[in-house]
Amino acid sequence: MDVRVAAAGAADRAWLRALWRAAWGGERMEAGDRSLHVDDLAAVMAWRAGARVGAATFLTEGPVCELVSLDALTPRQGIGTALLAAVEVAAREAGCRRVELTTTNDKLDALRFYQRRGYRIAAVSFGAVDAARIRKPAIPAVGEYGIALHDELRLVKELATA
Numbered sequence: 001m002d003v004r005v006a007a008a009g010a011a012d013r014a015w016l017r018a019l020w021r022a023a024w025g026g027e028r029m030e031a032g033d034r035s036l037h038v039d040d041l042a043a044v045m046a047w048r049a050g051a052r053v054g055a056a057t058f059l060t061e062g063p064v065c066e067l068v069s070l071d072a073l074t075p076r077q078g079i080g081t082a083l084l085a086a087v088e089v090a091a092r093e094a095g096c097r098r099v100e101l102t103t104t105n106d107k108l109d110a111l112r113f114y115q116r117r118g119y120r121i122a123a124v125s126f127g128a129v130d131a132a133r134i135r136k137p138a139i140p141a142v143g144e145y146g147i148a149l150h151d152e153l154r155l156v157k158e159l160a161t162a
């Protein structure tokens, strides 16, 4: 069954908030020195067979599109690929030249996924998750694959110009 991606509307917002609470421990995400609320972000939704199966949230600011979250409810079915492609289209339409995102040292599946799609590791912030945990104690000490969660990685993809 094909995945369809569409911009989020008002009817999707409650679902998005619930997704963030379940996947990211709350309705806010720490991004550098900012705290972003899911309601304040642009979003695209993945649909399959009439049901929501994933979502991505992002923010376009001048030449940069910040990808804030990307979640596929079921992995390895093409949902993440479809969502990321839709964010890149929206970024280009908004006049952005690149997409940037922050992920964490435990997210090996995401690191593989992004690098396969042209993203490069631009920076590693040693201990950034430990620092964020002081402000947001819900951030766990151990992440995916039982890996101790300490550091942030900044990934960047330059968008091809048409």
Ligand SMILES: CC(C)(COP(=O)(O)OP(=O)(O)OC[C@H]1O[C@@H](n2cnc3c(N)ncnc32)[C@H](O)[C@@H]1OP(=O)(O)O)[C@@H](O)C(=O)NCCC(=O)NCCS
Binding pocket: 069, 070, 071, 072, 073, 074, 075, 076, 077, 078, 079, 080, 081, 082, 101, 102, 103, 107, 109, 110, 112, 113, 116
């Ligand atoms: C990272 C994440 C978004 C990837 O999404 P996904 O839906 O699993 O990604 P896709 O299914 O599009 O692609 C993953 C792989 O599955 C493959 N795949 C897709 N459909 C497939 C199918 N029907 N059968 C077999 N493999 C398939 C893809 O080809 C891809 O492999 P490749 O990279 O070698 O091309 C997802 O794992 C996720 O939500 N993780 C948890 C949250 C997270 O870490 N988010 C990112 C934080 S910044």
